[in-house]
Amino acid sequence: MKRSVLVMTSGLLLASVGITFAAGHISTDDRVKKSRQTAKQFMQSLKGELQTAMKAGGPVNALDVCNTKARLISQQHSDASGWRVARTSLKTRNPANAPDAWERSVLEKFDARKKAGEAPKAMEHYEVMEQDGKKVFRWMKAIPTQEVCLKCHGGDTVAPAVEAKLKKLYPTDQARGYAVGDIRGAFTITQPVN
Numbered sequence: 083m084k085r086s087v088l089v090m091t092s093g094l095l096l097a098s099v100g101i102t103f104a105a106g107h108i109s110t111d112d113r114v115k116k117s118r119q120t121a122k123q124f125m126q127s128l129k130g131e132l133q134t135a136m137k138a139g140g141p142v143n144a145l146d147v148c149n150t151k152a153r154l155i156s157q158q159h160s161d162a163s164g165w166r167v168a169r170t171s172l173k174t175r176n177p178a179n180a181p182d183a184w185e186r187s188v189l190e191k192f193d194a195r196k197k198a199g200e201a202p203k204a205m206e207h208y209e210v211m212e213q214d215g216k217k218v219f220r221w222m223k224a225i226p227t228q229e230v231c232l233k234c235h236g237g238d239t240v241a242p243a244v245e246a247k248l249k250k251l252y253p254t255d256q257a258r259g260y261a262v263g264d265i266r267g268a269f270t271i272t273q274p275v276n
């Protein structure tokens with residue numbers, strides 16, 4: 083029951099994202115706005131599922147959501163938009179989320195900006211550039227670490243049962259030892275430009 087409601091909600095969200103792509107020429111401003119919108123919806127879907135699973139069975143249970151749903155949600159957003167919509171980090175849990183060279187350089191710049199005193203919450207960066215011989219718009223937005231993230235991305239805050247399951251699912255996990263306010267990673271979106 084709960085599941086079908088969730089599917090319906092994300093279906094509606096995706097339908098509304100889909101409509102915005104019908105236009106011909108899209109300005110860079112519009113691309114930025116739509117990227118922000120998409121990342122926000124991605125975050126909301128994931129957070130909703132995470133909170134429900136946490137309430138139902140704590141972080142061990144919620145691990146399954148991040149393990150199976152996070153990439154599914156990013157795939158749904160990619161399919162609906164025709165873009166590449168994903169999450170990445172300098173220290174990944176899932177190596178499939180590893181950054182490419184451009185993403186790595188942006189993530190490093192985000193860390194440098196934070197060191198220089200800027201708050202991560204509104205950090206974003208975008209460029210129109212060439213990729214594999216095609217013009218693309220690429221956009222990234224920093225994802226700050228919040229208190230709730232520490233149950234799975236912190237140090238001592240990670241419970242032994244969570245730790246054990248993480249070891250099993252992600253033997254090369256690097257996404258540990260974060261503190262509130264650290265940049266955990268970033269949303270990354272690539273849009274084709276015609």
Ligand code: HEC
Binds near residue numbers: 144152174227232267
């Ligand atoms: C219940 C455990 C859990 C919680 C809580 C959690 N995460 Fe994660 N996180 C994971 C798992 C598992 C993955 C790997 C997902 C995958 O396989 O793609 C992950 C992956 C990520 C990634 C993708 C990059 C990577 O490391 O592979 C980002 C970014 C991320 N988490 C941010 C956050 C943020 C921000 C919060 C808090 C708002 C958070 N996570 C809370 C378990 C969790």
